[in-house]
Amino acid sequence: MQEMEYLIIILSLLVVSIIIAVFVVIWRDRRDLKLKQITEELERIDELYTEIQRYRKEMENMLDTAKKQTDSAVSRIDNQVKLVRDSVAKLEHNSHANNSNNRDVKDSSRGKDRQQKNSGRGRSRNTNRRPQAPQNNSNHKTEQREQPEQPEQRIDDGEKYSKMMKLAEQGLSNEEIAKKLNLGCKEVELVTQIKRKNIS
Template sequence: MEPILIILSLLTISIITLVFVVVWRDRRDLKLRQITGEIEKVEELLKEMDQYKKEIKEMLATAKKQTDQAVSRVDNQVKQVRDSVVKLEQHVHSGSKDSRDSGRDKARQQKYSGRGKPRNPNKKGQTTPPPPSKGGEQDQRINDGEKFAKMVKMADEGLNTQEIAKRLNIGRKEVELVLQLKRKQIS
């Protein structure tokens, strides 16, 4: 009976070992299937990321192209504004030269018209002091670009050309010319 017992014990141990091996194998297969599923998900995510990467590159290329076009347009507009400013300055300078020449002509006409010399209210040797500036402020010379920008801003605020000319201490014709040029650039 003893040999039967030993055989039965060995048989029981083998069955237990076999069950353990089967369970272990099933668990291992289950884990392998889970890992395989997760690897497939990761591969899908990588494919999606590649697709997004391509789309982003295309969007960036399009944005760069549009930005380059916009910069080119702005450069062209800046060139046009500079050309207009140069033309305007030439026009203003030629207009001021004409007004100076007409003032000289009037003085010559008075001098040689037989009426005698023009009267000078100051005594000989005295000079006329410069007019005092408003509010004690020193007159500051602003560049033409700032002056033109102020003219356009004041016009946008609803001021007429006379008021703008008075505030900036410039001629009304100059203000009208600048505003006409601005309108031509807008349209």
């Protein structure tokens, strides 16, 4: 009986140890899975961080280029403003100089006019004027002569009849032939009938 009890105790201990070992293995596998997931997430975070750093560098480079361009544009604008100010100052100076010159010229012309008036007071004015001879405006009319109308060129009867027969052979009617040759319809009918009789 004691041996059986020992065997039962040993078997129970073995079962408990097996169960503990299974739990340990399962726990270790789960731990490994969690560690793998954590490492994958950390790798993703590292990739995102590297991308963020790359975008940050690109943005810094873009900002630097934008600052350089704005500085160059501002310097150009400043230079243009300086040139405009210089040109405006030159124009103002020239306008003042021109105004002063015009004033001097006006003053000198006024002084000359006064001198001429003062010198011309003692002279007598000639009021006698010679009468001007009236001008004879004679309009010569030109008569236009009418040119005589040239007689219209007439076609010989032989040519006329030959053209008439050619048009008739082409299948044109008597009215169309008369319109083209400026003849009467009856004349065309008579000529075509006579020619056809002669041919037959």
